[in-house]
Amino acid sequence: MTATVAIEVHDLVKRYGDLVAVGGVSFTVYQGETFGLLGPNGAGKTTTLEIIEGLRRADSGRVVVQGIDVFTHPRKARELMGVQLQEAGFFEKLTVAETIATFGRFHQKSVPVEQLLARLQLEEKARTLVENLSGGQRQRLSIALALVNDPQIVFLDEPTTGLDPQARRNLWDIIRSIRDEGRTVILTTHYMDEAEELCDRVAIMDQGKIIAIDTPVNLIQTYAPGAKVYITPHREEEGERIAEQLRSLPGVEGVGKNGNGEIRLDTEQLEATVGALVELGRGGEVQYRSMRIEVSNLEDVFLKLTGRRLRE
Numbered sequence: 001m002t003a004t005v006a007i008e009v010h011d012l013v014k015r016y017g018d019l020v021a022v023g024g025v026s027f028t029v030y031q032g033e034t035f036g037l038l039g040p041n042g043a044g045k046t047t048t049l050e051i052i053e054g055l056r057r058a059d060s061g062r063v064v065v066q067g068i069d070v071f072t073h074p075r076k077a078r079e080l081m082g083v084q085l086q087e088a089g090f091f092e093k094l095t096v097a098e099t100i101a102t103f104g105r106f107h108q109k110s111v112p113v114e115q116l117l118a119r120l121q122l123e124e125k126a127r128t129l130v131e132n133l134s135g136g137q138r139q140r141l142s143i144a145l146a147l148v149n150d151p152q153i154v155f156l157d158e159p160t161t162g163l164d165p166q167a168r169r170n171l172w173d174i175i176r177s178i179r180d181e182g183r184t185v186i187l188t189t190h191y192m193d194e195a196e197e198l199c200d201r202v203a204i205m206d207q208g209k210i211i212a213i214d215t216p217v218n219l220i221q222t223y224a225p226g227a228k229v230y231i232t233p234h235r236e237e238e239g240e241r242i243a244e245q246l247r248s249l250p251g252v253e254g255v256g257k258n259g260n261g262e263i264r265l266d267t268e269q270l271e272a273t274v275g276a277l278v279e280l281g282r283g284g285e286v287q288y289r290s291m292r293i294e295v296s297n298l299e300d301v302f303l304k305l306t307g308r309r310l311r312e
């Protein structure tokens, strides 16, 4: 199967005065995939997204969406795209159903209001004023508006920021279902778990540049292979001695201690390290109360690449 290109981004540059918000960004998004721009505040994610959407002008570069040059044919390109509006775009005194109907009129073709209400689980809120919606409901409404023109490509800028865990999971299900309909989804987030859950491929952005781009699994394998194993010794005063002893276990690259008395082993060979630990425990040479394992995630990838945490 050969993948069809949905979006080509060539060497985008955007400056605001002296600040280089986007410093030469290139990537390709394939049809039907969910593609994530992951990065900290100010990385340039929204700027990149809005240039692709034709809402901001780049200083240089080129964007082609399904064969259409966005800079020279913005209107035509926009027909293919659904863009999630920020809250600021809502009319607070309209109901949910009126809002969807109003936005539908901006487009040549639009999905029936009832269908979108059902799709986003907003039927019961159809007659509710926008100003009375909860955060999660507002977010669902903004996604309904992104789908109103039945777009092939859907853009979501931080779709779950500020939501509680349950509302986030609910939105994740909705985003997955958009992808399952065969649409291309491009989203920004600064939640690494969200990127891992939803995205087929992720571009990690930092300071206006893409510093890595791949599937989450490949990014982790390339930049942060391995895992951390934590054990809590039976007696805390034995921590030092045990930590020293564990330094020579197979696979162990580093040993550290947590404030709560846990010993941390950084390993690149999880099975070998855990196997040896279990053996030591069985033989009574090292006594520990608990063991837990943390496999690497995209946060570790970001830390490895930049020396900083994603969310400081």
Ligand SMILES: Nc1ncnc2c1ncn2[C@@H]1O[C@H](COP(=O)(O)OP(=O)(O)OP(=O)(O)O)[C@@H](O)[C@H]1O
Pocket (backbone or CB within 6 Å): 016, 019, 021, 039, 040, 041, 042, 043, 044, 045, 046, 047, 048, 190
């Ligand atoms: N209209 C503007 N005028 C001046 N500077 C801007 C403008 N828009 C964005 N910037 C700057 O460009 C940089 C990139 O901003 P952008 O909004 O693209 O980041 P982001 O990755 O979306 O961040 P966040 O995660 O906070 O949404 C930031 O330093 C920001 O202050």
Ligand SMILES: [Mg+2]
Pocket (backbone or CB within 6 Å): 045, 046, 047, 157, 188
């Ligand atoms: Mg942003």
